[in-house]
Amino acid sequence: MTWLWFFAKIGVALGIIFSLGPVCIMGDRKISAWIQGRVGPNRVGPWGTFQPIADILKLMMKEVIVPDGVDKVLFLGGPLIVFIAPVFGYCVIPFGNQIGEEKLQVVNLDIGLLFIMSVLSVGVYGITLGGWASNNKFSLMGSLRASAQLISYELTFGLTMLLVVMMSASADPLKSASVDLSKIVLHQAEYGWNIFGGATWWGLPSGLIGFVLLFTCAMAENNRLPFDMAECEAELVGGYHTEYSGMGFAMYMFSEYCSMILSASLIVTLFLGGWSFPYLTDPADHSFLAGVISIGVFFTKICIILFLYIQLRWTLPRFRYDQVMSLGWKTFLPLALVNIGYMAVIGVFLEKP
């Protein structure tokens, strides 16, 4: 029975990421079409819904061109490595309430947050490798930009996660902070979402700023449009995937959407209460139906965040590279530090037992 549960959970987690990926691609194209006054894909299947499948079939049948002078092993390995972050990261995301004795989370790690951080930091290798191995100046520039950007924004990313940890500790009777994601979600279900300051009223500004910071940093980590320095089709042609064709390109593209989904899940888990919703889910109710409802709530929240991502992508212009850097180091990092300082100082003075 345990093994069955285990595989079922893996199935749901992978199902979310791999089925939502094509939906996300489709949504991206349809939403962009609505924004731009177009129709969007509408030929394959009803309302064009099979378009992603057709795209992937097309890309699979295309030849993988390996240009002259590339580092073959790294060139072909790059597209594989980019999948590490989204797939491994999803192991620790709690996607629903407990059903019976089983937590709806593939593995319940005590170091959940840190695990995600470390997996994300490995994810950049795919881009760096691919860009470097391509033997192309534009690719190299794209991959250098991507890794510099990732390192810069990881700091703010980490500090904002720290904020969440502090928030979930603030109302805990034992005062012990936890980086366990399922505990963070349970805390939010019990006391209030972290975006509204968690358990306390004075946490509200901190929570809002933290949410905005995490949202933006996640966008930067995914190389989505206002921050898509690595691709930047107007300057670097295609950035790190200029030389890729066929499945190599498909995997880079798909992994971008997968990491988008991971980021959305992370934002939902850390700030928007995970699978919980007032009056709809009850943390104490461990029935099957409640579990399914909680999965539905989680799914809906992810979709809202993803919609925001896509909508922002199609309405905002792109930053310049140095502007991205100065935004990260000169605005976001101090803001995150002040935010944490506020939380810590007020937490100590107001919540002193």
Added chain:
Amino acid sequence: MAIDRPTRLPMEIEEQTEGDLGGKRMIVNFGPQHPATHGTLRSIMEVDGEVIKHMDLEIGFLHSGFEKISEARTYNQTVVVSDRMNYLSPLCNNIGLSCAIEKMMGIEVTPRCAAIRVILYELSRIADHIVCVGLQAMDLGAFSMMLWAFIERERLYDIFENVTGARLTTSYTRVGGLMRDVPHDFKDQVKAFLITGRKTVREMENMLNTNRIFMDRCKGINKIGKADAISYGLTGPLLRAAGVPYDLRKNRPYLGYEKYDFELVTEQEGDVWARYRVRVRELYESMKIVEQAIEMLPEGPINIGDPEVVIPHKNEKNNPQGGMEGLIYHFKNYMYGHGVQPSPGEVYLGTEAPNGELGYYLVSDGTQKPWRWRVRPPSFYNYQAFPEMCKGGTISDVVSGLSSLNIIAGELDR
């Protein structure tokens, strides 16, 4: 000035070293096939990190020999050649060319013809500017803006198609008049466009004007000062963005532009942002002109009555040159040694095309074909100042700068 710098081949640049670290500068090649060039241009950049230290331009990838071809065409036939130069606003080329030939021959077009030409000229300007602003936004990543602009451009092309029969290769003007009169629903179509066009431009302004990212990408980028702008021979929105109030429609009016009430738009900064502002404000001014022209569009003939220049209708009743007389002119106009034959001499007429001064310099030897047919394309003069603007900026600034110049390769290389 760029002239005193010896031209170096890309291979030679590679050898140059700089800085105490002894690091070599990297050569980055932009184009001829690059998404940001919007045409076949090439700029070879010498970058230190991402900062541009030196830039060489290479042009001629789209050279089509229009000027030489035109020397083997009659005057009316060169109108067809002129379509292909600025492919964003072909009607401006047609109208400018015809005006130049008419100036050479001392012809004054009819009021209705002049008004229609002004309307079409300004509509072309709107089509050109709106696409340029859209592409500028697209190059900075705001892809949706480009498609919004193209929706309006398509509406304009519908009007052009209705008027001329073609969307791009319009060939609408003739010496002394137009190919044909505008259709009966022309006024309604233009009025309908003015409503949607204003709405779209306002929407685009709402999206971009206070957008912090767009401002950061545009303000202070690709700056060129007043004096430099004049000495490089910049014209059009680029010159006006640098604060020089120079617009041929005001300074040397043609086609009766002095009758219309519009503002000469200038900005002071001379950067990408100022160019964007100039273009957007000119969109409104052009719409104002079109509105006035369409209100007081006079009735009457569209062609001058001189049968030596414009062929009369063949069998039209009540036409003094109709019937047999008209038929004779149909032969005469197309026979060698007859037709449009300016007396020997030369003429230069500059018109204010969307990108700047579009000048035609024609030399006639008295035959029906021009002896010399030369164009002063605004893009050519605008493009030569590009390395000066880019120096010290980053590669990303090249992209935003290039889209703000609105270089049309067809016009640049001719």
Added chain:
Amino acid sequence: MLATVAVVVIAVVLIATAVAVVVSDNLVHSVFWLAAMLITTALLYVMLEAPFLAAIQVMLYTGGVITMMLFGVMLTQRDPGSRVPSASEAPGWAAPVALGLGATLLVAIWTTPELAALTPTPSGDAQKIGHMFLDRYLIAFEALSVLLLAGMIGAIVLARKGDA
């Protein structure tokens, strides 16, 4: 049993990747092998039930330090794709030094009785590390942070030299 096999496999991979770092003739490949080695080390930490340490290892070394190294290697290359020779200048000297170091470590491990007595503690390693940093090893911790600060300032000074 399974755990022992896993540790042995990890150890073999660890040594293999470490050797690959030294012998690969392309500097970029070396750096990537180093990254692989550090990740394998993290796996070893996991086997020793120190997941916190493992996560930090991956985050800091693989995510930060190696990316910085890649930066250095890639930026100093004249043009992308060219091979940077990284062969040691004196392999004859390097081998005895490395072997000596290894032997010293082995002897030290074997002759320290406290190490044998230690058993992996299941959880709470993060708290323990935190307490140790701010308690017993406070001076070392602070000295290290001052050193890092000095390094950071030094880097800024070096980088700004060109501008002044």
